[in-house]
Amino acid sequence: MATTLFQDLDTVRYEGQDSKNELAYRWYDSDKVVLGKPLHEHLRFAVAYWHSLAMNGSDPFGAPTIHRPWMNRSDAMPAAKEKADAAFELFRVLDLPFYTFHDRDIAPEADDLRGSLKNFHEIVDYLAKKMESSKTELLWGTANLFSHPRFMAGAATNPDPDVFAYSATTVKHCMDATKLLGGDNYVLWGGREGYETLLNTDVGHEMDQAGRLLSLVVEYKHAIGFKGQILIEPKPKEPTAHQYDFDTATVFGFLKKYGLENEVKVNLEANHALLAGHTFEHEIAMAGAFGILGSLDVNRGDPLLGWDTDQFPNDLWDTTLAMYHVIQAGGLGKGGMNFDAKVRRQSFEPEDLVFAHVGAVDLCAQAFLKAADLIEGKDLSKLVDERYAGWKTPEAEAMLAGKVTLADIAKASEEKNLNPQPKSGKQERLENLVARKLY
Amino acid sequence: MATTLFQDLDTVRYEGQDSKNELAYRWYDSDKVVLGKPLHEHLRFAVAYWHSLAMNGSDPFGAPTIHRPWMNRSDAMPAAKEKADAAFELFRVLDLPFYTFHDRDIAPEADDLRGSLKNFHEIVDYLAKKMESSKTELLWGTANLFSHPRFMAGAATNPDPDVFAYSATTVKHCMDATKLLGGDNYVLWGGREGYETLLNTDVGHEMDQAGRLLSLVVEYKHAIGFKGQILIEPKPKEPTAHQYDFDTATVFGFLKKYGLENEVKVNLEANHALLAGHTFEHEIAMAGAFGILGSLDVNRGDPLLGWDTDQFPNDLWDTTLAMYHVIQAGGLGKGGMNFDAKVRRQSFEPEDLVFAHVGAVDLCAQAFLKAADLIEGKDLSKLVDERYAGWKTPEAEAMLAGKVTLADIAKASEEKNLNPQPKSGKQERLENLVARKLY
Amino acid sequence: MATTLFQDLDTVRYEGQDSKNELAYRWYDSDKVVLGKPLHEHLRFAVAYWHSLAMNGSDPFGAPTIHRPWMNRSDAMPAAKEKADAAFELFRVLDLPFYTFHDRDIAPEADDLRGSLKNFHEIVDYLAKKMESSKTELLWGTANLFSHPRFMAGAATNPDPDVFAYSATTVKHCMDATKLLGGDNYVLWGGREGYETLLNTDVGHEMDQAGRLLSLVVEYKHAIGFKGQILIEPKPKEPTAHQYDFDTATVFGFLKKYGLENEVKVNLEANHALLAGHTFEHEIAMAGAFGILGSLDVNRGDPLLGWDTDQFPNDLWDTTLAMYHVIQAGGLGKGGMNFDAKVRRQSFEPEDLVFAHVGAVDLCAQAFLKAADLIEGKDLSKLVDERYAGWKTPEAEAMLAGKVTLADIAKASEEKNLNPQPKSGKQERLENLVARKLY
Amino acid sequence: MATTLFQDLDTVRYEGQDSKNELAYRWYDSDKVVLGKPLHEHLRFAVAYWHSLAMNGSDPFGAPTIHRPWMNRSDAMPAAKEKADAAFELFRVLDLPFYTFHDRDIAPEADDLRGSLKNFHEIVDYLAKKMESSKTELLWGTANLFSHPRFMAGAATNPDPDVFAYSATTVKHCMDATKLLGGDNYVLWGGREGYETLLNTDVGHEMDQAGRLLSLVVEYKHAIGFKGQILIEPKPKEPTAHQYDFDTATVFGFLKKYGLENEVKVNLEANHALLAGHTFEHEIAMAGAFGILGSLDVNRGDPLLGWDTDQFPNDLWDTTLAMYHVIQAGGLGKGGMNFDAKVRRQSFEPEDLVFAHVGAVDLCAQAFLKAADLIEGKDLSKLVDERYAGWKTPEAEAMLAGKVTLADIAKASEEKNLNPQPKSGKQERLENLVARKLY
Ligand SMILES: [Co+2]
Ligand SMILES: [Co+2]
Ligand SMILES: [Co+2]
Ligand SMILES: [Co+2]
Ligand SMILES: [Co+2]
Ligand SMILES: [Co+2]
Ligand SMILES: [Co+2]
Ligand SMILES: [Co+2]
CATH class of the missing domain: 3.20.20.150 (Divalent-metal-dependent TIM barrel enzymes)
Known part of the structure; x- marks a missing residue:
């Protein structure tokens, strides 16, 4: 077959972020x-x-x-x-x-x-x-x-x-x-x-x-x-x-x-x-x-x-x-x-x-x-890990693993008269961390 | 406790479709x-x-x-x-x-x-x-x-x-x-x-x-x-x-x-x-x-x-x-x-x-x-049953039950040179059937 | 031109609500x-x-x-x-x-x-x-x-x-x-x-x-x-x-x-x-x-x-x-x-x-x-008319017609120490009125 | 009044893009x-x-x-x-x-x-x-x-x-x-x-x-x-x-x-x-x-x-x-x-x-x-201006200004036997131009 539609177009190459070439890759450095x-x-x-x-x-x-x-x-x-x-x-x-x-x-x-x-x-x-x-x-x-x-x-x-x-x-x-x-x-x-x-x-x-x-x-x-x-x-x-x-x-x-x-x-x-x-x-x-x-x-x-x-x-x-x-x-x-x-x-x-x-x-x-x-x-993961850190205690792990019953949990909670306090979810701070990485 | 908010309201009763009473049931005949x-x-x-x-x-x-x-x-x-x-x-x-x-x-x-x-x-x-x-x-x-x-x-x-x-x-x-x-x-x-x-x-x-x-x-x-x-x-x-x-x-x-x-x-x-x-x-x-x-x-x-x-x-x-x-x-x-x-x-x-x-x-x-x-x-179900009736043949049932392989199906289809023809889905007709029942 | 696609279909006629004919009009009585x-x-x-x-x-x-x-x-x-x-x-x-x-x-x-x-x-x-x-x-x-x-x-x-x-x-x-x-x-x-x-x-x-x-x-x-x-x-x-x-x-x-x-x-x-x-x-x-x-x-x-x-x-x-x-x-x-x-x-x-x-x-x-x-x-309009009836007073009409200024209105309202009270919008009742008409 | 909630927080300042301070402005250089x-x-x-x-x-x-x-x-x-x-x-x-x-x-x-x-x-x-x-x-x-x-x-x-x-x-x-x-x-x-x-x-x-x-x-x-x-x-x-x-x-x-x-x-x-x-x-x-x-x-x-x-x-x-x-x-x-x-x-x-x-x-x-x-x-506007450039001719301006009638336009178009050809809208190229500016 003789000619094809894209034949005359150059292969697109990686030229780095300073390239002004509209048909070059600025980020896709494939071997990086x-x-x-x-x-x-x-x-x-x-x-x-x-x-x-x-x-x-x-x-x-x-x-x-x-x-x-x-x-x-x-x-x-x-x-x-x-x-x-x-x-x-x-x-x-x-x-x-x-x-x-x-x-x-x-x-x-x-x-x-x-x-x-x-x-x-x-x-x-x-x-x-x-x-x-x-x-x-x-x-x-x-x-x-x-x-x-x-x-x-x-x-x-x-x-x-x-x-x-x-x-x-x-x-x-x-x-x-x-x-x-x-x-x-x-x-x-x-x-x-x-x-x-x-x-x-x-x-x-x-x-x-x-x-x-x-x-x-x-x-x-x-x-x-x-x-x-x-x-x-x-x-x-x-x-x-x-x-x-x-x-x-x-x-x-x-x-x-x-x-x-x-x-x-x-x-x-x-x-x-x-x-x-x-x-x-x-x-x-x-x-x-x-x-x-x-x-x-x-x-x-x-x-x-x-x-x-x-x-x-x-x-x-x-x-x-x-x-x-x-x-x-x-x-x-x-x-x-x-x-x-x-x-x-x-x-x-x-x-x-x-x-x-x-x-x-x-x-x-x-x-x-x-x-x-x-x-x-670890910008994000540090904060996420901290957020779930409570689940790393043996008691929490046992609870998640199914080693205690609903009645057990209720008994212990009532004895402690549990009163968990809210912690900020820090969504805006996390969004800022992403934004600063991107822009 | 003395009075309550709804005390003076009558119990709502079924009075049938001809009732003009805004606070009666016209359809909810509970024992019907x-x-x-x-x-x-x-x-x-x-x-x-x-x-x-x-x-x-x-x-x-x-x-x-x-x-x-x-x-x-x-x-x-x-x-x-x-x-x-x-x-x-x-x-x-x-x-x-x-x-x-x-x-x-x-x-x-x-x-x-x-x-x-x-x-x-x-x-x-x-x-x-x-x-x-x-x-x-x-x-x-x-x-x-x-x-x-x-x-x-x-x-x-x-x-x-x-x-x-x-x-x-x-x-x-x-x-x-x-x-x-x-x-x-x-x-x-x-x-x-x-x-x-x-x-x-x-x-x-x-x-x-x-x-x-x-x-x-x-x-x-x-x-x-x-x-x-x-x-x-x-x-x-x-x-x-x-x-x-x-x-x-x-x-x-x-x-x-x-x-x-x-x-x-x-x-x-x-x-x-x-x-x-x-x-x-x-x-x-x-x-x-x-x-x-x-x-x-x-x-x-x-x-x-x-x-x-x-x-x-x-x-x-x-x-x-x-x-x-x-x-x-x-x-x-x-x-x-x-x-x-x-x-x-x-x-x-x-x-x-x-x-x-x-x-x-x-x-x-x-x-x-x-x-x-x-x-x-059976207004609707009659038509639905007809639509899937093909699956009631022994061959189709076997295929659905997993008794034949992909290669088997391909072989048979190619031999028959299968050419299934579209059938109308009759959506508008079915909608009319519902409408006539309702209105 | 010889034949057309719809030639054999009968003209759809009004037959009234009791008609069982799927291809008749039950409501469209065009001369009614x-x-x-x-x-x-x-x-x-x-x-x-x-x-x-x-x-x-x-x-x-x-x-x-x-x-x-x-x-x-x-x-x-x-x-x-x-x-x-x-x-x-x-x-x-x-x-x-x-x-x-x-x-x-x-x-x-x-x-x-x-x-x-x-x-x-x-x-x-x-x-x-x-x-x-x-x-x-x-x-x-x-x-x-x-x-x-x-x-x-x-x-x-x-x-x-x-x-x-x-x-x-x-x-x-x-x-x-x-x-x-x-x-x-x-x-x-x-x-x-x-x-x-x-x-x-x-x-x-x-x-x-x-x-x-x-x-x-x-x-x-x-x-x-x-x-x-x-x-x-x-x-x-x-x-x-x-x-x-x-x-x-x-x-x-x-x-x-x-x-x-x-x-x-x-x-x-x-x-x-x-x-x-x-x-x-x-x-x-x-x-x-x-x-x-x-x-x-x-x-x-x-x-x-x-x-x-x-x-x-x-x-x-x-x-x-x-x-x-x-x-x-x-x-x-x-x-x-x-x-x-x-x-x-x-x-x-x-x-x-x-x-x-x-x-x-x-x-x-x-x-x-x-x-x-x-x-x-007038099932609905009676209630709507009542709802806006206040606007029929001469004072309200004058206000809507632009015959008083913002300062005039404020002066009068403060003198009266206005305290308008909510009235129920009755949406559910109105919806019931429509439903009863339809179904 | 004694204390307020934000009293101990420092005023946020512009510190430039290299700042690591999460509570500094990196872009908002207000006098720039x-x-x-x-x-x-x-x-x-x-x-x-x-x-x-x-x-x-x-x-x-x-x-x-x-x-x-x-x-x-x-x-x-x-x-x-x-x-x-x-x-x-x-x-x-x-x-x-x-x-x-x-x-x-x-x-x-x-x-x-x-x-x-x-x-x-x-x-x-x-x-x-x-x-x-x-x-x-x-x-x-x-x-x-x-x-x-x-x-x-x-x-x-x-x-x-x-x-x-x-x-x-x-x-x-x-x-x-x-x-x-x-x-x-x-x-x-x-x-x-x-x-x-x-x-x-x-x-x-x-x-x-x-x-x-x-x-x-x-x-x-x-x-x-x-x-x-x-x-x-x-x-x-x-x-x-x-x-x-x-x-x-x-x-x-x-x-x-x-x-x-x-x-x-x-x-x-x-x-x-x-x-x-x-x-x-x-x-x-x-x-x-x-x-x-x-x-x-x-x-x-x-x-x-x-x-x-x-x-x-x-x-x-x-x-x-x-x-x-x-x-x-x-x-x-x-x-x-x-x-x-x-x-x-x-x-x-x-x-x-x-x-x-x-x-x-x-x-x-x-x-x-x-x-x-x-x-x-003018990254974008150059292309936009080119796209509408046809409207800068005296004939097009007259048409837009209402100086000719529908019948006039029809007559002229039929005489020319008009056959306008599509031009690419270049949306992807324009999006790339924006992306390269931003990221
Ligand atoms: Co706003
Ligand atoms: Co808003
Ligand atoms: Co339309
Ligand atoms: Co449309
Ligand atoms: Co619910
Ligand atoms: Co809900
Ligand atoms: Co896909
Ligand atoms: Co898709």
Whole structure:
């Protein structure tokens, strides 16, 4: 294939904070060692195929504004290859270590199931070849089980068992492809796994269906020896009125219900946290506490808008707190930070994609460095440790460990005529400590 | 004690739908048999002591507007008895079978723990006597572990273990009192069990603390032979920024984490569902699917306002759907329908309390009758059953039961070259069916 | 043209409340006289061309699910005529007196401006002919100035004056067509008249641009002798982050700023009210108070979802209050009630469109009858009049009329040592009065 | 009076960015000249009497946590003087140039109107004396017309004209006091000027009442020769369900309706913007465009919580954009930046108040410096100017000035066969430019 869209763009390089180059990294010094590892091992950034290569800028009130050469070509498979060529050029320009995809991002639907699978594997092979000469690896693969009308009432949770079977089949092939391409994770996002109205829905039956698919996935993972993580990406609503994987806590309960809590982790997205009424750092901290933090979809939402804007992140405060809890949870392991973010509809030029990624990469790198600094300086943890210090006495430990009964505790408290006194939570002081580290 | 506030008000009676009496029930014919039981056994309405007897109409921007004789008296214990007298007069006026209370609603805080417990038990004894001559029984008791400043950073989840012990002691006595008064349930609401800022919080530690208190409660229940249900009331936020019992799904995960899912159920409140981004019927349906539906706090919120307005319900559509899912879940058992609702700040006259309850009681009764009618007529269920009928084939049942692998399913699907076709979800038609039943 | 989609469906007829026919009107007895006029003159229902004929069921995560014969035909103009034939069949089936359209709903965009205008007028002529043999008239016309990428940064408010000119030209032709077809109103909806980010926006300049277009429209209306109303449809956000016509109060200020408050009214949509944080009845009451109530887009949103779901309405409480304030405001005059509502994505069958309209028509008719009953019975107004009765004294009237100064009032109040006492707002009682009327 | 609460705290000083002193200013170098004036003249910071001296930490679910010596004293007037002493000590510690108050913050309600006015003027005189020896001046005064039950159904908008008169009387005295104390502004906040339910409300009548009070205020201002600004503080809801001064655009329409748009400006609060669904910079930019920007209440809300948390601000991005639009609008003139912010309920120590203000002052100072830098560097404005450059041609100017008709524009556009092409909005690039300036 001759030319690609990003071919003439220079590779973005780290130039340090004094650089005036708008298309250089000022913070993302990928080999810089912090907390014992180079930055790139902590962050494991990934470019999202769908948002960067497949999105066309349409919205519910408007037609596409982004017209890439491979869109609307009449020859779908050559178009898919042209798109792949452009993708790897973009990866080269951004100089990031990973990418992520849905089956439908990389290969076109055909007239029937067999044809669609054939298309998919042909492009997977094409990607495998491209990866041989690229530094960019696969963070994770996934299946698009929400766009086609057959999924309109759910994929695993469809009232029609044939749709379940169709979905399971698609997932099987996507897992095979992810393994073949050396992916580190396999993700499930349940865009249609929920309901539009309870009037026509049996939620118990549908959750059992979803639990079954996930069990099948876990068994298959072991059967084929896939060493990556299995991840669920929570999202509360949009496109449906309610999705069963609402947030981290909901997914944790779901995993416990089906006995999968040691097999499956979460891929957390900032904008999805927001739609569930949470901050990103909340979701990360909860996943840390439940032991199911897997990977991140880094982006941002607009708290004043009620849909998934999937914007590139730009707020240092929020992102630093997210990174802080990632470190607290022990890092992302095989997971990474996927830019599940799209340029605005009006930003239709190829260059806009690069601006967007450069800003986001730098923000996350800066945020991670600041968070590491907070961790190492114990600025916050000193005060937190003091706050919970009372629980370190033998009596308190025994109480927490369940070695005394409610009646025992009552007896002792009444004897002491307990009268605990409030202590200031020092929220403003702690916020100042963060602010001084950041700005 | 001489006179009480509601003494001159007549008992509200069922007069049927043609009644023009504003203070009569038009739908709540308590002995009417439907679905095999009298209405009062299905609904088990309760008056909430705090909202009806203890609320003074203050809000964050305004002073009390409601001045009852027992408020601001200098002699706290006689005042508490005057309040109890008024309470039982109100129960008599409303002619409802149950009431509910927090320790602090019925008895004043004293100077120290022992004094507060003494006050509490003295009033519990007073209530026990009053109940001898009243038809109104106790639906549930609970402890107020959120109002006093000692709980400002949590009760069970306080960084100070002495507050945990103080809380546990209080709960022990409230459980004793609930048992003594013949209560059918004991409820925990975690108003301060959460965080204001993650900057000073260890969520993992705090959830373990909450899990421990709940385990102690369950063990104590069995130790003392309390036959009622233990209930958690989910609420996502307010008063804190986040509470650990966000919604039903979160509580289910929490119960599973601490192995309590067979011991504890949920007390669901309509307004709390809304604050978590859910409908009331969603929460009820999810609790039904998880097998943890315990009881209801019936009220309504204002979806345009972001706080717990705790208004009396007035929408037949929403309430009917809630009742529908209660019936689908097998009813409330030992639970009931507690009016956790307060009159508006401007409705400071005693009569306003009666108007409010009469409207709410009638709404719920009407909604239950409509829901029972929908159930019996199978208007909705016929269409739902058809929708999932495909799962009744042996092949589909085997797939759902986990008797085939992902690879098996894929093989079969590819052989059949599966091509499932969409079927209309018929949402508008189903909505019309409900509308025609209601209006 | 041979067959159309709705041809075999019977015309929906009024059959009364006892009818078991799911496709009959139970409340919409169009000739029934209430408040001095037949129902159809009060309600003036309209079918929306775009939602009923042009929507394909796609959403941000999914492909079209609704495939009508005229969609995706390669011959755009014959397709537009087939669509028009189907439209008039649908109007015949629903037996409603009006329809509404955007230019782009009825006629395809061509390769250039002149071609698009030509297409448009050709179809307008085709509609004119169809209307000769139809009872359905045009409630209003409008221009789609938001779908095409040229409008991505606004139409009247575009930074590029050529887009302003293009938009003005389009509006001019749409006004001509609306006049030709006997339309009673011309509507402007500013979907892209706002901003995505303030970083690249000059809001003062853009509001002046919007004000200019509206002035041009008003002048042109008079120039051509169009006797209908000019209407703005407020909406706060979606598709942009902010639109300049946020809500009724904002539009009123905008009209005052450009001196257009006597020339332009509002077309209020229920779902848009919700997105602005208001109830539908609030918007109607405010428009009534400002004297700018023009017409209604009847639908409903989902308060738990943050986008314009445009669902068919089904709640009698909300709709009755909306109708109540319409009557209070003196009715809709040349306006009407347009079903700016779409069937759910899963409701792709033609029949679903009919179910949806039947339910909505009946709901509005029932709500209007209930509201008229409330008005005639003075159930609410008696209490409201009493509440404000104090303002009927000469002293109070003088004070409100500005005949005394602040110092005068202070002097008199201090002399009287004023001590006004609270009076109960009786909200619960009033809610009961409404409930008893409805259920 | 002997000791005050803040007496032992050192005055906070500017020590530069390298300071490790948690209680020093790192950015607020008050005499530093930027954009032609010292920082303190741009920022005009004010301490809010109510939040800093009068708040006790209660919330809807909890009792006071903050116990200052002057609270709950039995001798109200000496307590008010002790509070005033503490206030001026706090002003001394924070070293800020202004303060703000409501009548009820500084002086207690008495048994009747005359007594309350007497109390008020006695404390005003006390404050006047304290100001003689203090550098801190009065930014604005206001009346609390929302806390007392007499205002429960509104102050100016009360159905009872006696409450209107009572309110007018109070405002008259507060204006007198503000003038006496040399205040630069007089503010009205309409906490109860709205409705709880439309069922008992006549919104047209109530808006006329509000308009009348505001007209009286403006006339009285001129009558007494008060040279300050009259300001309205918009807020959409809380405490009522709807307030008539919802947001800037609504207030603008209200001012136009009553012919007051040249007499009254807005005092904008960040948290109130959020509750109305807007960003703070949006409200500032709109006020700038309407020519009614008066003053700021600087704080922040929590977009995940639906009430007025009034937190101290800590986000540099948001605050910089707010400052940017303040500068764009020509600055605040006689207005200033009032910290309408309260410490968290758990931050009950006097020191917490100082931490909170130090962080907020520094944030605003840094944000202002960054915004000034953006303005001076034209980083953003260069791109914005380019974007609107098309409007500088004579043809475009004529079109905007109304020198051509709709028909003229259409004719010309059709002759040119206009085909305007989209241009990238460059949002991500602009966000990067801001980020690089800030972090
Ligand atoms: Co994602
Ligand atoms: Co997303
Ligand atoms: Co409750
Ligand atoms: Co509640
Ligand atoms: Co509309
Ligand atoms: Co809409
Ligand atoms: Co304020
Ligand atoms: Co505020």
